[in-house]
Amino acid sequence: MGRPSPRGVLVQLLLLFLLFPALIYPLYMLLVRSVSDDEGNFVGAANFLEYLHSPGLSSSFVHSLTISITVTALVVPAAFLLAYGLTHTRFSGRRICSLLVLLPLFVPSLLPAIGFVYLFGSQGIARFLLGGQELYGPLGIVLGNAVFTLPHATLLLLTSLRSVDSRLYMAAACLGAGPWRKFTSVTLPNARYGIINASFVVFTLSITDFGVPKVLGGDYSVLSTEIFSQVIGQQNLTMGALISLVLMAPTVLTLTLDTWARRAHARLSVQNARPVSNMEQKSSPLFGFVCWGILLLPMSSIAVVVIASFTAFWPYDMTPVLDNYFFEEAGYSLSSLGTSAAMALCAAVFGTAFLYTGAYLVERAQIPAPLKRLYRLLLLLPLSLPGLVLGLAYIFAFNSGPFSFLYDSFAILVINTIVHFSTVAHLTFVSALAKVDDNYEKAGRSMGVPAWKTALRVVVQQCRLPLADVFFYLFINAMTTVSSMAFLCGGRHTVAAISIVNMYDSGYLGSAAAMSTLVLAVTFGAGLLHVLFKKIVSAESFE
């Protein structure tokens, strides 16, 4: 370690300075608001006591917990079966299967929810499958959340099952272990952290989601819809702020547990594991059946929306038409898709640049440790901030005061999106940088090349894949997020996901389906570009 680099310190300070209005100040305003009355006087815990004594309000907390625990209990085993099938067995269509798993990542969470209305609503084509149960309410929220959290859990479990060392299976076989014994003493212990991690992620995603309960919740209130109804329905911003804090409690708790589990896991993880190869995967039609069975629900819920977007008036007039794509008839416009795409592009470009610079400085530059710690801590925060909460905090922070010039601007949507998804992006960069040899910098220094030049020329080159990963992660999430935009839109700029909510509410279900299909087309296009880019890069690195 040499002496601190002044340039690095300066840039890091600049990044921290930018994070102040984007993250710290809004959170501070949210806290202040939750302990103040409508006139802005400090009232301490009075709001919280009122919350506890309002029957409708405290029950939404119990509802949210019940739903999220149920979803976790259903999704994690299903995702485990899928991931196991995809990594340890062979069946026909496995490659297609492993791609289709990801499909729900490319759509707003409320798209499968709208699909469930078409499938299981009062006029639903598969209504008989519910056996007379009511879709609107807990059942609908559980189904909708299950579909949109499934790919997240599956991805985590895929990673963790791929990292199981195949030599352990050989060793177990030599010791005479049967398939069940292999599963319980090799697979499960190795996947344990993946399972814990997936459970936390599914739990957090489903407790904070807003799109699904908005469409399928009926009058079963959960925390996220309760915040919305307090702020929008009753103009009670104070109570909205308070419930936001209540919603943050479980997410902060899961994040803490997750960090703790991650530390415990780090000690156990094996370097240079040899994954299970194609040869060792057993052909298993049974697992094929299970995997396709699990995927049937998400696939049909998305497909039915695409089909319905081309019908005149589901279910009474099934003539195939393009009318739903002419949004002017419904009083909406295609421009919201343009806004979404522009917003997503800006978030991807600026977000990748900002977060990469920050991660690089924290990991590689010679700057004082307290600065690094502060930056790391700040970037861990957004993971426990539900989008709805961050959006509300932005409203408090920007409608007046020193940063009001940002209010109702396009920039605020971009900033909000970057902050909302920053943690995962930051962690991606951190783990990628850990794999880049730091001898590059040493060599650069000894040859007298300025550190920033080495950083740009060599390290960026080495990090092309993670840079692309983060770029497309930000782009696709910015296109599909509903919750973080719910409070920020409605002014001059409306994004596609919010116009879908509005169309759905005002009864233009066909238009909502059409806009959802367009969003899917854009994100799917982005996904293809991502795959193409990866192919090109890996082809180059083999030359």
Add this chain to the structure above:
Amino acid sequence: MKLCVFGAMLLSLFLHVDTASAKTEILVYTAVEPNYLNLYKKGFESAYPDISISWVRDSTGVITARLLAEKDAPKADAVFGLAACSLLLLQKEGMLLPYKPEGYDKLSPRMRDNSEEPVWVAMNAWTSGMAINKPEMKKLGLPHPKSWADLADPRYKGLIAMPDPASSGTGYMNLAAWMQVMGEEKGWDYADALMANVKMLSHSGSKPGTMAAQGEIAIGIGSPAFMKPLLKRHAPIEIVFMEDGLGWEAEATAIIKTTDKADAARKLMDWTCSEAVGKIAADFSGLAGRPEFTTSEAKKAEELMIDNDLQWVAENRERLLKEWRNRYAR
């Protein structure tokens, strides 16, 4: 070089630079249905060519929440087509500028603020009503309900959706109507009976009507003004006005006190009382601010409209909603 051009493009996109024009541009918050916005904008700008309107449009609840959130530093110059009850909330916060516009006297007395220094005038009104899905009712073999009293009949149990008064303006309009017509004690008895039949409450006022149109529910309570477009799209519904009294609400215009473009905003108030607005408004709910434009069909609804004390409705909102939550929150 290419990268620079791309960067400049992104930056200009990011900053969204607006080009300045010689016209006075007023920022107007509105809850008018999106398909009417352009009609109003074109109409106003052709009547006053030196003023242009820039809209911020959202549902009544969102716009009201926005205005209240901004009360320390309001952005809007005027509000156009927002529920009168919401405007009364803003008035309580001292956010509105009084003005008696030209044509004020031509409005029906129900459709204007009748105080000494009026702060709002309305372009139209919308009322309670219900959308009934014909095929579903036929399947069930039930007659179509005609009144609030019918809706509380146990044979309609589990067939009704209505907007939640706690989160929808239309929903609260209905609750306030029961209380004013029946008195509070009987009003709550009625609410108990009706709620026993209600299958689902919605956050949005238009949702129950659209659910009825799609057959998701048999009877959707809401406002006919929002149900009419569904008929145009061949939804199999009948729209019914309750015989025993309709709650109603006015869509009104007001000036935000802090505006530095008060003259232009006053023109918008004047225009709200004009014939042009009367014609557009008549197409929406049929109940225009200027009575001569009210359609013959809407006259029937007008007779059923209750004596709505908007001041009372606004003042008792918090208290009534608290009681509502205590009784029915699930």
